[in-house]
Amino acid sequence: MLKSQKTKIFTLAITGLVLTQMYQNCGQMGMGGFETLDMASMNLSMGMEGATDQSHPAQKEVLLPTQKTLVVNREYVADLMREIFTSSATPVPNLEALINQWIINRGAQYGLGCNPYGSYSGRDCGGDISNSNLPITTDDNTVRESFRVQFCENVLGMDQGVNAILEKLTNRATAPTADTIRQVYALFYRGDEASELIVNSLLDLDRALLAKNETPLERWRALALQVCESPGWQLQ
Structure with a gap:
């Protein structure tokens, strides 16, 4: 009887450890997914801003006024x-x-x-x-x-x-x-x-x-x- 209880406790401990590792892996995968999405959104935003900057006309050189006689x-x-x-x-x-x-x-x-x-x-x-x-x-x-x-x-x-x-x-x-x-x-x-x-x-x-x-x-x-x-x- 005592042996049977020890076996159950050992089985529950192993099961809990396995479940904990599974949740940790899922959490890491989830966070990684969000990080990937955030980086993709940032790259897209930067790409759009870069395209907008390229569409702006180049700044003209400012010429100093000259005084004529x-x-x-x-x-x-x-x-x-x-x-x-x-x-x-x-x-x-x-x-x-x-x-x-x-x-x-x-x-x-x-x-x-x-x-x-x-x-x-x-x-x-x-x-x-x-x-x-x-x-x-x-x-x-x-x-x-x-x-x-x-x-x-x-x-x-x-x-x-x-x-x-x-x-x-x-x-x-x-x-x-x-x-x-x-x-x-x-x-x-x-x-x-x-x-x-x-x-x-x-x-x-x-x-x-x-x-x-x-x-x-x-x-x-x-x-x-x-x-x-x-x-x-x-x-x-």
């Missing part, structure tokens, strides 16, 4: 040149034609749209009405500078052009001086005074021309050309 338009340049070179004593031949050729008709380079109704001929637009849509001002450009230099060389290539400047100077001696050089500079650079460096540089140029036995008129011509062709008086 604005210069006066054709109307200002034309009025200034007309004021400097107009002379009742020594009229410059074809002054208006030169202003039209190198300044007024070059609106695309100088800026400021033309007025198609300014005359019956439409001369202000140079035969192209699209020039009326030009901006008021423009950036400096090499083509504009070449036109401006052409004007200076043409008008000062004539003695009348040089004399038109000289007659506007006060206390003028035959040869250039520091004071008269400042006055020539002021004709172009309105409201600005010539620095000592500029005055001394122009005086050095005059001395070099004097050493080559150039006449006073040619020395004045060279100095006026230097100032006329310098770009600084166009700055706004």
Whole structure:
């Protein structure tokens, strides 16, 4: 009888151990199943997010703003040149034609749209009405500078052009001086005074021309050309 009870107890212990191992295995398998499902869901989610990121447009490179130099338009340049070179004593031949050729008709380079109704001929637009849509001002450009230099060389290539400047100077001696050089500079650079460096540089140029036995008129011509062709008086 005692032996039979021991046998039952042993059998129950073995059965309990087997059942415990079975439940542990099932639990591990269940947890593993959930882990597998969670990893699959995570991979799917990451895959979907990756696909979404790839569909976004690439970021554009951010460019830093640049500051451009604005210069006066054709109307200002034309009025200034007309004021400097107009002379009742020594009229410059074809002054208006030169202003039209190198300044007024070059609106695309100088800026400021033309007025198609300014005359019956439409001369202000140079035969192209699209020039009326030009901006008021423009950036400096090499083509504009070449036109401006052409004007200076043409008008000062004539003695009348040089004399038109000289007659506007006060206390003028035959040869250039520091004071008269400042006055020539002021004709172009309105409201600005010539620095000592500029005055001394122009005086050095005059001395070099004097050493080559150039006449006073040619020395004045060279100095006026230097100032006329310098770009600084166009700055706004």
